[in-house]
Amino acid sequence: MKTRRDAAPDTQRILVGLIGRGIQLSRTPAMHEAEGRARGIAYIYRLLDADGMGDGRVRLEEIVSFASYFGFDGLNVTFPYKQDIIPLLDELSEAAEAIGSVNTVVLRGGRRIGHNTDLHGFRESFTHEMIGARQDSVLLLGAGGAGAAIAYALLESGIGQLHLFDVAQARAAALSARLEGRFGADRVTVASDVVAVAARVDGIVNATPVGMAKLPGIPLHPALLRPDCWVADIVYFPLETQLLAEARRRGCRTLSGESMAVHQAARAFQLFTGIAPDIDRMRTAFAAFDESPAAGPEGSGPATAD
Structure with missing residues (x-):
């Protein structure tokens, strides 16, 4: 059996990494490397965790320059850098x-x-x-980098009306303006009273980092979770966030961040390698992380929210 070190000369070699903070228990490397092995690729995935670099005050541009200098083929980017990285890039895809x-x-x-593979995921x-x-109306919590991708995905999926809420109202207003230009002003509103909106929507999506292992908590009061309202959380460490646990307890239909994590990773793999991956195989690698001793009691991985 060939190892990465003694791989045949014609074997495709890929070196990629994940930039973020607090990402040591990421499931992403396992998904990418397992698919790489199955495809006969010498695939190495490294964590570039700013929290573990010196005193943690390393600048994003230094990490990106490091990756370029040492021959990385690509990078995934997570909290809190999804918007900060844009000025450091030469080109953006249409979606990004x-x-x-x-x-x-x-x-x-x-x-x-x-x-941006979050939208696809x-x-x-x-x-x-x-x-x-039901998809007539949805409340989206968070209008940052992840929230923007989720907003586009929801509207492209046919949501009738999207209500945006962010503690930084200017950020929600800016996202609303961009969405209105593409989808129409009648489909997007900025929610100033989250209690009133939560009382009437069909679904609620958390696209904030609240609920991550690093930022525990719940992004809205549990009393607002009605049994006839579905709830989705894009955080996937832990998979069972406090929001989802409360929603299930109150009879809500729920959607965890697992499937989004797998699909966005699959699209990234294809961008890095030019090869369409096996989604089921990547899903199996994601789930197997819970069985690994390194996963810890929660089987944690990185959040996509920011």
Whole structure:
């Protein structure tokens, strides 16, 4: 059996990494490397965790320059850098430019090309996992980099009206303006009273980092979770966030961040390698992380929210 070190000369070699903070228990390397092995690729995935670099005050541009200098083929980007990385890139895909958020960077020919696979990941997850769910109106919590991608995915999936809420109202207003230009002003509103909106929507999506192992908590009061309202959380460490646990306890239909994580990773793999991956195989690698001693009691991985 060939190892990465003694791989045949014609074996494709890929070196990629994940930039973020607090990402040591990420499931992403396992998914990418397992698919790489299955495809006969010498595939190495490294964590570039800013929290573990010196005193933690390392600058994003230093990490990106490091990756370029040492021959990385690509990068995934997570909390809190999905928007901060844009000025460091040479080119954006159509989706990344429209959304204003990047979670995947292809390094090729001396250029840095930004993509957004969060949109694809959530859209695939929502389409396949929430069949039959009412979609007339949805409350989206969080208008940052991940929130922007989720907003586009929801509207492209046919949501009737999207209500945006963010503690930074200016950020929600800016996202609303971008969405209105593409989908129409009648389909997007900024929610100033989250209690009133939560009382009447068909679904609630958390696209904030609240609920991550690093930022525990719940993004809205549990009393607002009605049994006739579905709830989705894009955080996937832990998979059972406090929001989802409360929603299930109150009889809500729920959607965890697992399927989104798998689909966005699959699209990133294809961007890095040019090869369409096996989704089921990547899903198996994601689930197997819970059985690994390194996973710890919660089987944690990185959040896509920011």
